[in-house]
Amino acid sequence: MNKVESWRWPEDRPQGTISPDDYEDRLGTITPMAYLPFGNGLSYGDVCRNDRGTLIDGARHGRILAFDPGTGVVTCEAGATLRDILVKAIPHRFFLPVTPGSGLVTVGGAVANDVHGRNHHARGAFGNHVRRLTLLRSDGERLVCSAEENAELFAATIGGMGLTGLILDAELQLIKVPSPHVQQHAIRFECLEDYFALIDRVGEEHEYSVAWIDQLASGRRTGRGVLWAADHADASCEYPDIPKGPKPSLPFSTPFNPLNSLTLKALNEYRFRREVRGETVSTVKWTSYFHPLDRLGAWHRLYGPQGPCRYQSVYPAENAEETTLRLLKTAREHGHASFLTALHRFGNAEARGLLSFPRPGFALTLDFANQGEATVKLLDALDRIAVETGGAVNPSADFRMSPAVFEASFPSWRKLEALRDPAMVSDFWRRTALALES
Numbered sequence: 001m002n003k004v005e006s007w008r009w010p011e012d013r014p015q016g017t018i019s020p021d022d023y024e025d026r027l028g029t030i031t032p033m034a035y036l037p038f039g040n041g042l043s044y045g046d047v048c049r050n051d052r053g054t055l056i057d058g059a060r061h062g063r064i065l066a067f068d069p070g071t072g073v074v075t076c077e078a079g080a081t082l083r084d085i086l087v088k089a090i091p092h093r094f095f096l097p098v099t100p101g102s103g104l105v106t107v108g109g110a111v112a113n114d115v116h117g118r119n120h121h122a123r124g125a126f127g128n129h130v131r132r133l134t135l136l137r138s139d140g141e142r143l144v145c146s147a148e149e150n151a152e153l154f155a156a157t158i159g160g161m162g163l164t165g166l167i168l169d170a171e172l173q174l175i176k177v178p179s180p181h182v183q184q185h186a187i188r189f190e191c192l193e194d195y196f197a198l199i200d201r202v203g204e205e206h207e208y209s210v211a212w213i214d215q216l217a218s219g220r221r222t223g224r225g226v227l228w229a230a231d232h233a234d235a236s237c238e239y240p241d242i243p244k245g246p247k248p249s250l251p252f253s254t255p256f257n258p259l260n261s262l263t264l265k266a267l268n269e270y271r272f273r274r275e276v277r278g279e280t281v282s283t284v285k286w287t288s289y290f291h292p293l294d295r296l297g298a299w300h301r302l303y304g305p306q307g308p309c310r311y312q313s314v315y316p317a318e319n320a321e322e323t324t325l326r327l328l329k330t331a332r333e334h335g336h337a338s339f340l341t342a343l344h345r346f347g348n349a350e351a352r353g354l355l356s357f358p359r360p361g362f363a364l365t366l367d368f369a370n371q372g373e374a375t376v377k378l379l380d381a382l383d384r385i386a387v388e389t390g391g392a393v394n395p396s397a398d399f400r401m402s403p404a405v406f407e408a409s410f411p412s413w414r415k416l417e418a419l420r421d422p423a424m425v426s427d428f429w430r431r432t433a434l435a436l437e438s
Contacts, residue, residue, distance in 0.1 A: 192223025
């Protein structure tokens, strides 16, 4: 699969899915490896695909079941989106402790991929804030799972890519904030060395941080970019809490790739120069800071006929500067231009999930227009760098990782296989873990 077909806008549901109710009605006649839970399809690869089976459309069950405005504990069905939770919680001055770049991710998907945000150094990943969940196994058992009850299955479900059963609902602990919006500190740096010289201090001083990197810059400018650090603004912030109104959306894919090296060089120059030297402070709406991917509907169509391709790896802090330089250089040498290149500092919070991707170190994200075999060759080269340095490659952003790279990234995968619900499998799991088993 060289074309990434997993990413979908929520209105563009896959065909042939069944509801959780339909799945429950079939219990007792379930065929092994015939199903897979599906949220909103915002993964870039095949962790949310089961082309030989049937997808269970969890988004059909998306209710908020309970919310305590005193404690910030929310219980919801797995198909509720992160934005649904925020719309409910923000008027009471609660916010998600961890949120990825899109609010359209379902809670079930956030748990299954143990997603991270811009504050991993402060609060860990999404799974660190799940109090409990209800899991439906194909043998008909409904299991309440938490750190105290069915703890082994709880750990396998967080970051378990939907393979342990169908998540019915989850209970989350939100955080109290004075405002959902943020006070942002934009810090321009001239090269990658400058970034690493300031990131530890910034991480200690601020709740959130992420750096944009100019992947195409070379020579003395290699790794230049902007570090956006932030904290929640105070209660006097005047922006409306819940922005309303329609947003623009791309109606169709372009027949060519407009995000090529030539156009992105110009765009990157503009991105870099619009931030003045030093540090500037401004107030930014929560939707813009936390969910930039939601500002333009069906944005993935910008990447041309073969769609977007995301690559994300995490690697130890000890050699992070050198590793980042190697990854950036390799992408340039393979003739690929990344539209959005992000560098995150991951903290030391212990992952709740058995196969959680976030771990201490640094994570580099690269977004390319898919060029078929040329892109696969690049990604294989990036994999080698990540594994050589003791790092890992993110399954939720992958569509061709080799079994060997998967095993090097997640040496505990056999524990998940032992706990996998027999009814559940994904194309990713067939391609990696089950290939290692055979």
